[in-house]
Amino acid sequence: MDKTIVMTKAVSMIKSGDTLMVGGFGLVGCPLKLIKGMEDTSLKDLTIISNNLGEPGKGLGRLVLQKKVHKGIGSFFTSNPDVVSAYQNKELDIDLMPQGTLAESIRAGGAGIGGFYVKTGYGTKIAEGEEVRYIKGEPYLFQESIRANVALIKAHKADRFGNLIYLKSARNFNPIMATAADLVIAEVDEIVEVGDLSPEEIVTPHLFVDYLVLAGGD
Amino acid sequence: MDKTIVMTKAVSMIKSGDTLMVGGFGLVGCPLKLIKGMEDTSLKDLTIISNNLGEPGKGLGRLVLQKKVHKGIGSFFTSNPDVVSAYQNKELDIDLMPQGTLAESIRAGGAGIGGFYVKTGYGTKIAEGEEVRYIKGEPYLFQESIRANVALIKAHKADRFGNLIYLKSARNFNPIMATAADLVIAEVDEIVEVGDLSPEEIVTPHLFVDYLVLAGGD
């Protein structure tokens, strides 16, 4: 079993209208090769679940400029002025979540949890219209779990089964997104032999990963 | 900062009436030295949250025989006949949960999640009287998160800050229990220098751990 494919094949599995999870915190840990592969294609109407939508002209920011993104679901879009403009021009919908609630709802989506309760945001503007429940006397907000059609993630090393390890703070949203999509494609710096990754250090076991694309490959 | 203490000091921090989480799957990954330290003390009326309650005359099974355990919360107690007898003699209360729901409710307790919804058990006898909610058209059961006064866990190596790594399948419930108690005491095989554990391989970061006890020490 070898899950390695070329980038063009990976991109061909994404369809217009899909909801995509894209790993990374800013550009760190972001699958930049896969994103580049989506540029200048006919893909459109994408919903992107990602902490940010890249930076001006970089990463997911390029897909926003190409008007491929219909909606962004994430926690912090202010750092990319192109996203702010697209939102103001009504070219882009935005669904804003506290970063911890975003992360937890992705984990829940991958873990068969239908929804959960957090205190974060209770009593603030983002809780308007949201369901409140008291648990052990404290107020919590309900949050449904989220899933995507495709997760595009970035890892450091993989073996050909698809076991993954990450590099430093580039780990961020990648391991949880790997669990929460129908199709999971991991862009990796290096593919090593099965057995080279220690069973104790593997962060994402291979059952979560469908395909591997080499960041420096075709 | 050095979190290492002797076993007797660790045990002195546990009080009668406390709710304890105890790591392990059967005896594997179970903090046997800390349990041994609790034997023949005046401790009583303990509520134990653990997947099992040891084996006959072994691990938590000894505390059951000494009638120190008022209630067991876990998923599989059938393998210890002493637990079955104590339950039938009404010396021991039992709260039974599916293993995944047990694990998730502990993780939730450590993660600031008030409660969550799982499908597991819906429509079965264990769901009688439980709250059902439909999410995206599917039925789920509500489960509150759980926490404890004290977590007694077993890890393989620690550094003196309290960073932990585990050994093979002895990991099991230990990393999640480390997050979900007011006081966390880790029994470890070895204490290494700070810096000896790679930042990528640390499974339990030190902020979760209050004290360390050497499995082979005083």
Next chain:
Amino acid sequence: MNSKEVIAARVAEELKDGDIVNAGIGIPTLVPNFIPADLDVFLHSENGILGVGPTPEDDKIDENIINAGKKPVTVKEGASYFDSASSFAMIRGGHVDVSILGALEVDETGQISNWAVPGKPVLGVGGAMDLLEGSKKIFITITHTTKDGQPKIVKQNKYPLTSLRKADLIITDLAVFKVTDNGLVLSEIFPNSSMQEVKEKTEGAFYIDEKLKST
């Protein structure tokens, strides 16, 4: 092969390259012995292993590597260890392709009971409910009758259900049943048995596959 091995060997035929498989205690533990060597089939154990290998020789036992039945096992190259919450996240989240489970009873709709016996204290549920709820496919392995000859495939279960989720395939020492929306379909009779024996020893109603009728 004894009757348990017949069952295990037949289940193994259903597995495909790349499958993630959780095999419960009892007959299911025998299944890995019959998986062809050229297939990459990965065994998941709910106490926190993906990539379980064969049972070790007595002098090679590592006490820190056990399966969900608390028996010593080994791990294969490419295996990984994880905590219990992560392990059940895999199961509930739909990341396990097949769970192979034993059962006390299966009813004629394919619902199973395998965790509690009425009148006896119920002190164990373990991972069975999670596996039934979350796995993509459920294969049930049972001897066709109990030790005292009572059918295990029944009209209605006497024992409490493990889940409303139905099995996909039931494999006994006599026959194979597919579970469909309309009920059980007998799809295969083993050479050591006959249509008459299967009919006699099965209480629950079942259809007979067209192919089987013509033979």
Next chain:
Amino acid sequence: MNSKEVIAARVAEELKDGDIVNAGIGIPTLVPNFIPADLDVFLHSENGILGVGPTPEDDKIDENIINAGKKPVTVKEGASYFDSASSFAMIRGGHVDVSILGALEVDETGQISNWAVPGKPVLGVGGAMDLLEGSKKIFITITHTTKDGQPKIVKQNKYPLTSLRKADLIITDLAVFKVTDNGLVLSEIFPNSSMQEVKEKTEGAFYIDEKLKST
């Protein structure tokens, strides 16, 4: 020291050996520079680091080690990396001792606003709400007034609240306020300021600590 450094130095005095500290963007990023070397204080960054070290020299930047402000940082011995769900589990679960945050405004009950400005599109919330909700203690660092001289400690916030949770301590370039159940208590005036200045530049009501009255 400039006024931001005055604030950062004063916050650092509040930290204790072993503290787990999350320091937000702006003034809070300066705090680590003032932590005494003999204290083990561990900096948590919500993108997945415990044990953040100083900013690297330009030629030593590792692009894969950034803080939550997306600035390059280093890690100290004993540091660890983890995913975003684990990181916010630490925050919401009460495992962070202190969060040091900036604010647009603080009201006289100690509630803060630091994420949204009315009339402008609100496109970022980040980790601020989680940190406010989950940290054991909240220290707010602000310049006492805005650039155009308006008080930041106000009767009632114009901007949307970040949480109903109140801060524990407010440290400005002029003074320190403790937040109590009865409201703000002015506990310290810096040498560069005076009671009169603090009174003039603070809109929200506050009590004056007994010790300060007697000096």
